[in-house]
Amino acid sequence: MTDNTSCRVVVAEDNTLLREGLQILLERNGFMVADVVGDAEELIGTVRRLSPDVVITDVRMPPDFRCEGLTAAVQLREEQPGLPVVVLSQYIEQSYVAELLDSPGGPGGSRGAGIGYLLKDRVSDVAEFADTVRRVAAGGTAVDPAVISQLINRRQDPLGRLTPREREVLSVMAEGHSNASIAQRLFISDAAVVKHIGNILMKLDLPPDDGRNRRVAAVLAYLQGAVR
Template identity: 50%
Template sequence: MSGQLMEGRKCMRVMVADDSLLFREGLARLLTERGFDVIGLACDAAWLTSLVRRDPPDVVVVDIRMPPTHTAEGIEVARELRAGHPELGVLVLSQYVETHYAAELFDEMGAASGGGGRGYLLKDRVSRLDDLVAGVRRVGEGGLVVDPALVDALMRRRRTRDPVKELTDRERQVLALMAEGRTNTAIAKTMNVTVKTVEAHVRNIFDRLDLALTEDDNRRVLAVLAFLRR
């Protein structure tokens, strides 16, 4: 299966940082079995920083809460690493839905960094290996990955008037699937509708969020960011 996944694709280089030995080693083994080149493991932010400085990978997979304070070391080290390596992809794993950290990951870090991808997944997602593998690869290719549980939490937090609130239920569903990094074809299969229907929903989302077509901007990414920034 890993051969089918990686056939014709670059062997993506990954580092994993988590203070739990079992989780760290287990995740590294799963990624290796799926064809990724896991070139470094770290138990804390300082160790990860040292590894990245010596040999920058394509993606770092990092826990939000690590020693010594177990608060936001993962986000902080990700910000510092991205400042020195703008093309570095960062996939943050968390035990819980923490919207304020997610907003920092997608907003502040995105504005200050280059082409590296960003992602936020719950650790429970690791049990769904295909989702995890797709997420790591998408981040490594410069894309965005947002856990569906985070999308739901952000939607529930809406209190003031904003364009996202004006979306229909179907449009919000499409936007949520876009936030997961799904293509129009994949969204159509998930929603059991035609690709043309999805394309119409996507156009409506762009219109409601006032995202004009330009040569320089990716409107799918901008739509997700407009949603996350609130």
């Protein structure tokens, strides 16, 4: 996308000064800011309504300031495969970054296409930032080198392959709870628990024919990782 006057952007940032600063910066560089929002729920609703060309979102947003913005980005990419997203963060949220990079890249596109993940304290060049947004909007990828480095290290840890929800399921499983109890504690369906456990066993390289109790082996892997 070379003509950024036709590039419609939605910005999600809970900090008012930063939100307005991003809007001014983008408009001065030729983008059309379709809307600015302050939380993840607004982001999801606004993107569904406006179908922008690119989304720029913070990671930690109201109400809990954990990974709401990044979770919303993953959800929107699932709903709209290939939706370009630029994530701005003070932190490297490894599991969610991996999930975002593995999200659908649209018809004929590779997974992870149209994604940017930038650390706020390393974004200092306005022109470079604008070019990054253009590149992501056109289906490119822009990931901070520090993020790439941590993701490479993460792949050496089998538990690092798990999503945050899968880690939650494994954590409750390690406490000795049944599938039904896990579902009740995490407020998810029994079917969802079965799916998550299946994903956990697969990601921990525990095939069904290796002669071990895979559930116990998964718990042992979790406990070993917890004490490192």
